[in-house]
Amino acid sequence: MDLTPxxxxxxxxxxxxxxxxLDLQILAEAIDAKCVTMLADLRRMVNRPMRLVTLNGxxxxxxxxxxxxxxxxxxxxxxxxxxxxxGVLSFDVTQMSGMGTTPGVYxxxxxxxxxxxxxxxxxxxxxxRLTATIPVSDPSVFxxxxxxxxxxxxxxxxxxxxxxxxxxxxxxxxxxxxxxxVLDAEITHANVGSNLVLLTxxxxxxxxxxxxxx
Amino acid sequence: xTATTATWAIPYxxxxxxxxxxxxxxxxxxxxxxxxxFAFDADVTFLHDIPAAxxxxxxxSSLQQAQTGGCTSPIGILYNTAxxxxxxxxxxxxxxxxxTYRRPGYFSFGGSNQYSVPPLTNNQSMNMNVFSLVPVSAxxxxxxxxxxxxxxxxxxxxxxxxxxxxxxxxxxxxxTELCRGGTTGAGVCLIVQYSNMYAHWIREV
Numbered sequence: 001m002d003l004t005p006x007x008x009x010x011x012x013x014x015x016x017x018x019x020x021x022l023d024l025q026i027l028a029e030a031i032d033a034k035c036v037t038m039l040a041d042l043r044r045m046v047n048r049p050m051r052l053v054t055l056n057g058x059x060x061x062x063x064x065x066x067x068x069x070x071x072x073x074x075x076x077x078x079x080x081x082x083x084x085x086x087g088v089l090s091f092d093v094t095q096m097s098g099m100g101t102t103p104g105v106y107x108x109x110x111x112x113x114x115x116x117x118x119x120x121x122x123x124x125x126x127x128x129r130l131t132a133t134i135p136v137s138d139p140s141v142f143x144x145x146x147x148x149x150x151x152x153x154x155x156x157x158x159x160x161x162x163x164x165x166x167x168x169x170x171x172x173x174x175x176x177x178x179x180x181x182v183l184d185a186e187i188t189h190a191n192v193g194s195n196l197v198l199l200t201x202x203x204x205x206x207x208x209x210x211x212x213x214x
Numbered sequence: 215x216t217a218t219t220a221t222w223a224i225p226y227x228x229x230x231x232x233x234x235x236x237x238x239x240x241x242x243x244x245x246x247x248x249x250x251x252f253a254f255d256a257d258v259t260f261l262h263d264i265p266a267a268x269x270x271x272x273x274x275s276s277l278q279q280a281q282t283g284g285c286t287s288p289i290g291i292l293y294n295t296a297x298x299x300x301x302x303x304x305x306x307x308x309x310x311x312x313x314t315y316r317r318p319g320y321f322s323f324g325g326s327n328q329y330s331v332p333p334l335t336n337n338q339s340m341n342m343n344v345f346s347l348v349p350v351s352a353x354x355x356x357x358x359x360x361x362x363x364x365x366x367x368x369x370x371x372x373x374x375x376x377x378x379x380x381x382x383x384x385x386x387x388x389x390t391e392l393c394r395g396g397t398t399g400a401g402v403c404l405i406v407q408y409s410n411m412y413a414h415w416i417r418e419v
Contacts, residue, residue, distance in 0.1 A: 002241070004248035006255070011244035012237040020227075020236035027244050034251055038258060045261045105266045105298065105414060123361050151270070151297065153326030154367035154408045158359045169369040170324055172268060172412040174298040209322075209414050210264035212300045 001026075007034055049100065050207035051093045052083040059198035061117040068129060068186040071110060074198045083205075093206040094183035103176040105209040108132070110185050113166045113202050119193030120163045126189040126196070127156040130171035133182040159191070164199070172209065216242070222250055265301035265317045266414035269293040277405040288343070288393030289403050291327065293411065303413070312387040313411060315376050319418045323388045324354060324371025325411035330364075330404045331394040339395030340366035344411060346374045346388045357395070367408060377419050388413055 002013050009030045012023045059075035072079065072092040079091040086098025093108070108130055132151040139145060155169040175181040185204060189196045216239055218225050225242040227235070271277055272295040279289050290311040296304045303313050315321055325344040343355040352374030358366030376386045390411050392403055 004244050006252040007248045009244040009248050009251075011241040013241075014237060016237060018233070018236065020233070020240070023237065023240050027240060027247075031247055031251075038251070038254055041258050042261070045258070105264075105268075125361065125364050127367060151410070152408045153369045153410065154328050155326070155356070155369045156358060156364070156367040158361055169326065170371050171326070171369075172324065172414070174266070174268065210266060211262055212264050212266050212298070 009034075045211060047085065048208040048210070049086045049098060050083055050205070051081070051086060051090060051098075052203065052205040053079045053081050053091050053093055055113075055198060055200050055202040056080045057200050059202075061195050061197055063114075063187060063189065063196040063198065065124075065190055065192045065195070066188065068188045071112065071128075071185040071187050071198065071202075071204065074187060075202065078200070079204075093204040094185050096178050096181055096183065096206075099178050099206075099208060101179055102211050103174070103213070104178065104211045105172065105174045106132075106178070107170060107172045107207055107209055108183055108185065109168070109170040109203075109205045111166065111168045111203040112187060113164065113199035114187070114189070114196050115164045115199055116191045117194045117197050119191075120159065120161065121191040121193040122161055123158055124190040124192070125156050125158055126165055126167065126191070127154060127187065128167055128169040129154045129184075129186045129188070130169055131184040131186070132171060132173040132175070133184075134173065134175045135177045135180050139177055139180045174212070222246070224250075263300060264415050265303060265315070266412075267299040267301070267303035267313050268297040268410060268412035269304055269306070269313060270295050270297055270410035271405055277409075279403045279405065288341075288391040291390045291392065291405060291409055291411070293409070297410070301415075312389050313413050315386045315388075315413065315415075317415055318376050318378055320373060320375040320416040321413050322371060322373055322416055323352075323411075323413035324369070325390050326367070326369035326408055327390065327392060327410075328365050328367040328406050328408040329392055330360065330366060331392075332402060332404065334360055334362045334364075336360065336362040340368075341393050341395060342366075342368040342370070343391050344370060344372075344388060345391070346386055365404075365406060373416070375419055 055075045057078040063069045088098030134149045137145045151173040153171040292310045338360045340358045345353040354370035354372035356368040
């Protein structure tokens with residue numbers, strides 16, 4: 001029995017005892033196994049994990065001025081999952097669970113609709129900050145390394161006196177350790193007249209761009 | 215006489231083949247399927263190795279760049295770090311301002327910046343554009359407003375494509391520019407930590 005050069009498929013040599021049916025069976029089984037792994041690879045690469053949640057109902061009146069506040073907490077109880085292909089249903093898209101262990105590039109995005117709860121502070125700033133805290137070396141090695149890389153994107157707007165503003169922010173980043181990468185989506189504002197409310201229709205999403213070698 | 219399948223030309227035995235030729239026919243079949251699967255492996259690798267790059271300004275302190283005047287002469291950001299680059303899309307030693315597309319196809323691109331243009335002037339507009347050059351132009355941009363005390367921070371993303379392979383040195387590029395609206399004039403643009411630009415390949419044209 002000999003093997004093909006690339007995929008190592010078995011085939012009979014001239015001096016092998018003649019058993020055509022068995023030779024074909026062995027070859028067929030090897031091809032079958034190759035097809036299974038190849039299709040699994042294709043499906044994994046095409047069907048990239050993604051997660052999208054929307055805020056169906058206004059969040060609680062808890063976002064105080066001049067302090068960064070977690071956006072998932074700011075909409076507590078009101079987030080609804082619209083897309084989640086990970087098999088790990090999570091309303092907090094900053095959780096990387098279900099995204100797999102393979103190194104890759106990811107994109108985190110937020111569309112935030114906001115309004116002061118009571119008093120509008122004229123010309124006050126509102127800011128979204130997205131952060132990825134990424135281990136720079138294997139966190140499973142003992143002792144655990146403490147060095148991380150911080151990747152950020154940020155958007156700010158000034159409200160024009162009517163109160164309601166919307167803003168969008170995206171962060172694209174690469175990580176070699178998805179399961180130990182920490183993501184944050186935060187919001188802050190300078191509307192000192194009253195707390196800020198995250199409004200219904202706000203969106204958060206996270207998806208894997210690709211299994212690229214980093 | 216040995217026959218072959220219609221699409222992939224895989225050889226197989228027919229009723230007129232000699233029994234003693236079974237081994238060689240099986241070998242021919244195995245080698246042909248091997249070639250086909252090896253080509254499929256290349257396709258899988260093509261999908262796996264997605265061109266993607268991200269460049270950023272990473273210093274914790276401010277970067278200062280001279281601005282010659284408002285939106286009529288915006289400045290390009292000088293990036294100093296390649297966060298990742300899977301297809302030789304970045305060469306900061308040659309050009310610190312661009313990402314270059316090398317594989318034909320559709321791309322998603324974008325960026326985010328935090329910056330100011332002193333003197334801080336109330337209600338002055340501050341604009342960020344991430345744009346691609348020929349052959350296919352695409353721009354994403356956002357405007358912020360200065361209230362005299364804060365930095366502008368903006369994030370945007372969009373799609374574009376290149377239709378055909380292009381020789382090294384003349385590929386499509388994406389670039390980032392910042393400018394100040396309203397009064398034009400010389401000044402210093404301050405760019406702080408959050409400055410990055412990225413692009414990744416999505417699919418073939």
